[in-house]
Amino acid sequence: MKAKLSGLFPDIEKIVNGLETETITEERKAILKPLIDFIKSKVSIQETCRINFICTHNSRRSHLSQIWAQAMAFHFNIKNVFCYSGGTENTALFQMVVETLKTSGFGIVKISEGENPIYSIKYAENEHPIIGFSKQLDNDFNPKSNFAAIMTCDSANEACPFVPGAEKRIPITYKDPKAFDNTPQQVEKYNERSLQIATELFYVFSQINS
Numbered sequence: 001m002k003a004k005l006s007g008l009f010p011d012i013e014k015i016v017n018g019l020e021t022e023t024i025t026e027e028r029k030a031i032l033k034p035l036i037d038f039i040k041s042k043v044s045i046q047e048t049c050r051i052n053f054i055c056t057h058n059s060r061r062s063h064l065s066q067i068w069a070q071a072m073a074f075h076f077n078i079k080n081v082f083c084y085s086g087g088t089e090n091t092a093l094f095q096m097v098v099e100t101l102k103t104s105g106f107g108i109v110k111i112s113e114g115e116n117p118i119y120s121i122k123y124a125e126n127e128h129p130i131i132g133f134s135k136q137l138d139n140d141f142n143p144k145s146n147f148a149a150i151m152t153c154d155s156a157n158e159a160c161p162f163v164p165g166a167e168k169r170i171p172i173t174y175k176d177p178k179a180f181d182n183t184p185q186q187v188e189k190y191n192e193r194s195l196q197i198a199t200e201l202f203y204v205f206s207q208i209n210s
Contacts, residue, residue: 007124008075011105016075019195021203032200034170036207038148039081043208049081050147054156054163058087058134059094061152061174061193067101067130068198071123072205083130084147086137088159092116093132096181100190104198108132138164172200 008016024032035051042049051069055062066085073081092115101121102108112118112133119132135141137149137160149166151157157171174197180189 007126008071009105009107009123009125012071012123013105015104015195015198016072016202019199019202021199021206024200024203028200029203031172032204034168035148035150035172036204038168038170039078039204039208042080043078046080048146049078050084050143051081051150052084052086052137052142052147052163052166053150053152054086054088054137054160055151055153056088056156056159057091058085058089058136059091060097060177061197062087063093063097063132064101064194064197065150065152065172065174065201067106067121067123067132068194068201069205070130071106072198072201074124074127075202076205076208078205078208082143084142086135086139086142088137088156090116090134090136090139092134093119094178096177096186096190097194098132100187100194103191104194 039049053062053065062085066083070083098108107122109120110117111120116134120129121132122129145165146167148168148170149163151171152174154173163169177190177193180186
């Protein structure tokens with residue numbers, strides 16, 4: 001299933017229109033269904049939908065998920081969806097994630113230096129940028145209540161059996177591309193994980209008005 005042109009930056013649009021949702025297994029679709037149901041429940045009553053993607057260090061998978069989810073909500077014209085990310089501890093948005101997203105067509109500008117830089121991340125010309133930096137899940141930048149907590153890594157899923165303020169807690173875990181840092185496969189594996197996340201979130205948002 002492919003969506004109509006939506007106003008994403010052209011390189012992102014090209015990737016999105018080439019995603020193959022038929023590669024998603026029935027097992028993974030079952031894992032994704034609670035997130036689909038959560039978004040549908042909010043859209044059906046025109047209530048704001050807040051989604052916080054959580055991983056231990058808020059450096060890789062949680063950011064990829066947050067950014068692709070926000071882009072997919074825009075692509076499918078699902079209004080009032082706000083995506084966040086956080087960790088059980090804060091480190092920094094990993095540079096290879098930044099490079100992977102740049103290669104995918106996102107407009108990224110570093111707006112603050114330091115050990116935990118802050119980035120402006122845009123997916124469309126006229127949309128507000130996502131502000132990307134590593135933060136704990138209860139950081140003031142994130143919602144305090146009425147949100148879905150999406151656990152994107154096994155360690156965060158195990159460490160946080162309860163997420164304060166979360167309306168729903170949904171494990172949707174991904175393998176960590178960190179395993180390939182400083183190897184010849186690093187670029188390939190980060191792109192592979194990014195595309196897996198993009199494909200699954202394309203599928204999620206394609207189901208909302210179906």
